[in-house]
Amino acid sequence: MSLFRPDVDRIQGYVPGEQPQDDGWIKLNTNENPYPPSPKVAAAVAEACSGRLNVYPDPLASRFRKATAELFNVDQDWILPGNGSDEILTILNRAFVDPGELITFPYPSYTLYETLADIQGAAHERLLLEPDWSWDIDRVRPQIERSKLVLVPNPNSPSGNCWADETIHELVPPNGVFVLDEAYGDFRAEPHQGEILHSDDGRRMVITRTLSKSYSLAGIRFGFAVAHPDLISGMRKVKDSYNCNTLSLAAATAAVEDQDWMLGNRRRIIATRDRLTKSLCELNFDTVDSEANFIWATHSEISHQKIYEKLKARKVLVRFMKFPESLNDSELTGLRITVGTDDETDGFLEILREIME
Amino acid sequence: MSLFRPDVDRIQGYVPGEQPQDDGWIKLNTNENPYPPSPKVAAAVAEACSGRLNVYPDPLASRFRKATAELFNVDQDWILPGNGSDEILTILNRAFVDPGELITFPYPSYTLYETLADIQGAAHERLLLEPDWSWDIDRVRPQIERSKLVLVPNPNSPSGNCWADETIHELVPPNGVFVLDEAYGDFRAEPHQGEILHSDDGRRMVITRTLSKSYSLAGIRFGFAVAHPDLISGMRKVKDSYNCNTLSLAAATAAVEDQDWMLGNRRRIIATRDRLTKSLCELNFDTVDSEANFIWATHSEISHQKIYEKLKARKVLVRFMKFPESLNDSELTGLRITVGTDDETDGFLEILREIME
Numbered sequence: 042m043s044l045f046r047p048d049v050d051r052i053q054g055y056v057p058g059e060q061p062q063d064d065g066w067i068k069l070n071t072n073e074n075p076y077p078p079s080p081k082v083a084a085a086v087a088e089a090c091s092g093r094l095n096v097y098p099d100p101l102a103s104r105f106r107k108a109t110a111e112l113f114n115v116d117q118d119w120i121l122p123g124n125g126s127d128e129i130l131t132i133l134n135r136a137f138v139d140p141g142e143l144i145t146f147p148y149p150s151y152t153l154y155e156t157l158a159d160i161q162g163a164a165h166e167r168l169l170l171e172p173d174w175s176w177d178i179d180r181v182r183p184q185i186e187r188s189k190l191v192l193v194p195n196p197n198s199p200s201g202n203c204w205a206d207e208t209i210h211e212l213v214p215p216n217g218v219f220v221l222d223e224a225y226g227d228f229r230a231e232p233h234q235g236e237i238l239h240s241d242d243g244r245r246m247v248i249t250r251t252l253s254k255s256y257s258l259a260g261i262r263f264g265f266a267v268a269h270p271d272l273i274s275g276m277r278k279v280k281d282s283y284n285c286n287t288l289s290l291a292a293a294t295a296a297v298e299d300q301d302w303m304l305g306n307r308r309r310i311i312a313t314r315d316r317l318t319k320s321l322c323e324l325n326f327d328t329v330d331s332e333a334n335f336i337w338a339t340h341s342e343i344s345h346q347k348i349y350e351k352l353k354a355r356k357v358l359v360r361f362m363k364f365p366e367s368l369n370d371s372e373l374t375g376l377r378i379t380v381g382t383d384d385e386t387d388g389f390l391e392i393l394r395e396i397m398e
Numbered sequence: 399m400s401l402f403r404p405d406v407d408r409i410q411g412y413v414p415g416e417q418p419q420d421d422g423w424i425k426l427n428t429n430e431n432p433y434p435p436s437p438k439v440a441a442a443v444a445e446a447c448s449g450r451l452n453v454y455p456d457p458l459a460s461r462f463r464k465a466t467a468e469l470f471n472v473d474q475d476w477i478l479p480g481n482g483s484d485e486i487l488t489i490l491n492r493a494f495v496d497p498g499e500l501i502t503f504p505y506p507s508y509t510l511y512e513t514l515a516d517i518q519g520a521a522h523e524r525l526l527l528e529p530d531w532s533w534d535i536d537r538v539r540p541q542i543e544r545s546k547l548v549l550v551p552n553p554n555s556p557s558g559n560c561w562a563d564e565t566i567h568e569l570v571p572p573n574g575v576f577v578l579d580e581a582y583g584d585f586r587a588e589p590h591q592g593e594i595l596h597s598d599d600g601r602r603m604v605i606t607r608t609l610s611k612s613y614s615l616a617g618i619r620f621g622f623a624v625a626h627p628d629l630i631s632g633m634r635k636v637k638d639s640y641n642c643n644t645l646s647l648a649a650a651t652a653a654v655e656d657q658d659w660m661l662g663n664r665r666r667i668i669a670t671r672d673r674l675t676k677s678l679c680e681l682n683f684d685t686v687d688s689e690a691n692f693i694w695a696t697h698s699e700i701s702h703q704k705i706y707e708k709l710k711a712r713k714v715l716v717r718f719m720k721f722p723e724s725l726n727d728s729e730l731t732g733l734r735i736t737v738g739t740d741d742e743t744d745g746f747l748e749i750l751r752e753i754m755e
Binding site: 042046047048075089096137138275 | 401419431432439443444448454484485488492493495497517573610616618620635641642644645646649
């Protein structure tokens with residue numbers, strides 16, 4: 042007899058992208074930012090280290106919440122920090138969804154949503170996207186209406202496209218909570234200040250953000266939620282009291298306080314993304330217009346898995362993705378390619394050209 | 399209509415000890431170690447900062463697991479790191495307990511267990527301790543036999559006493575998992591290497607540890623589980639993929655690798671603890687023989703709450719605790735006093751003597 046919950050026995054667990062621990066890779070598979078974080082991060086961490094690591098962190102994360110509240114033009118009680126937006130997503134599941142209640146999310150999209158729903162013992166359904174990554178709202182409406190939690194990444198992954206606010210409003214469940222997962226939100230063409238939260242249905246909306254991508258801080262596992270205090274105060278009850286540590290709080294605060302640095306890296310990545318898109322098209326790949334730091338590329342003739350394997354043999358990692366279900370086809374496959382530095386991009390393209398010959 | 403789960407609406411959330419953010423306090427309320435962590439911690443964190451914070455942490459925490467496995471004389475796959483033992487306790491709830499199943503724990507004890515069970519939607523019952531903090535095994539056996547998860551801190555909090563392995567074996571549920579919460583395990587008179595896990599019922603046992611207390615690292619939120627790989631592998635499925643960050647991993651690894659530093663602080667704390675116990679007895683407090691870094695003190699004549707308040711007015715914080723249920727009395731109250739430095743202890747005793755006059 043297993044000691045585990047049946048749900049836990051049944052699931053595989055989420056499989057993150059490969060993280061080789063040796064050197065020499067061009068690593069374009071997990072959407073990390075190729076540029077270092079603000080130098081103010083290391084200074085803030087060193088200061089925190091010279092302080093008192095023997096005492097518990099500030100459970101209110103006051104300085105981080107102050108800096109972030111200013112960015113979104115809200116009060117501090119609208120902000121909840123966590124260990125990456127992954128922890129925020131776990132908190133959302135635990136706060137709002139009882140076993141058997143329904144969680145929905147677009148598909149193809151971020152596959153962690155399914156794993157988290159399984160862990161929570163929740164029911165879950167995929168909201169199938171159209172072949173051009175748009176929504177057929179009438180088709181998904183019945184599912185949305187039955188949902189306790191709807192999770193939508195915007196920009197979406199793996200496609201990188203963004204949906205307009207008018208579409209987002211159509212996806213808010215009438216009897217549940219809507220999560221706008223903006224892990225890649227800083228790479229959008231038109232950044233925003235969370236104005237959507239102040240709309241009529243904003244009281245049932247939570248925006249999640251991470252510092253892993255735009256702030257170049259995947260290593261510190263830091264994310265946060267922005268939502269009305271009625272939602273934040275309940276979410277806070279299910280988190281560990283001291284969920285964020287003194288070092289990551291110091292790093293995150295310094296990064297958020299240095300907007301210029303993040304915006305400089307954002308500009309560089311967007312310029313490289315546009316060049317990479319053009320080059321992929323020249324190699325006969327189909328791409329989606331991306332507002333993120335990665336590009337979804339498909340090829341009508343050559344096996345995506347083969348391309349992935351040949352690149353890997355040359356120490357270039359991209360993400361080969363396989364979605365068993367889609368409206369387009371019985372199975373959707375493709376390559377999700379992170380936008381690296383210009384040098385990494387040139388190195389990748391050179392090897393890709395050789396492979397495609 | 400609330401959007402939250404009924405369980406979440408019903409609970410208050412765990413209330414941690416006060417964490418004043420201003421200076422000048424003698425802070426003896428949350429069992430922090432008064433001494434700084436190993437200087438190797440700051441060096442390791444600085445090195446990690448100069449490395450690549452823009453990439454994800456090592457999801458396997460290889461170096462930390464190697465160092466810790468050696469301490470417990472097991473293979474690396476017996477070790478699971480987390481954000482404090484609090485996260486490990488959350489993982490244990492989510493891995494083993496379905497809503498409605500029973501979680502039990504001694505009482506008076508660590509009150510977080512009840513909060514975590516509530517969040518999980520689990521049933522929970524208190525295993526009432528005898529007035530002298532011992533177990534009446536025959537009395538609690540029916541509860542143990544119905545338990546899916548039994549959580550026992552050893553040393554216990556707030557009492558600080560330790561139970562022998564023979565008692566621990568009696569508390570292992572026949573159809574569930576037993577958690578030996580050793581947050582204060584390094585302060586025991588007889589430290590061990592987890593030999594109990596290799597006993598007949600060891601396959602249903604998990605030891606949890608934290609670096610917050612003995613390693614002086616409450617600020618980095620780091621703990622770990624030690625258990626048979628069959629248990630660890632299932633627990634791993636319910637955690638976030640990258641639950642520990644690059645900075646806390648570097649700090650934790652450096653701390654665990656510097657055993658001499660930890661053991662030096664342990665010796666100092668034990669010496670101060672013995673002196674503090676003696677002084678409290680001279681002031682007519684009743685104390686429990688502590689194998690932790692705190693002392694449980696009660697006074698038969700003066701209100702514990704009054705003593706706490708008078709100390710707080712003088713900027714001395716101890717933990718006033720109130721347990722509504724006990725075999726001793728309708729309500730048990732007392733003061734849990736952390737063992738500080740010698741200077742802090744002298745300062746506390748001086749003010750306490752004035753208050754008691």
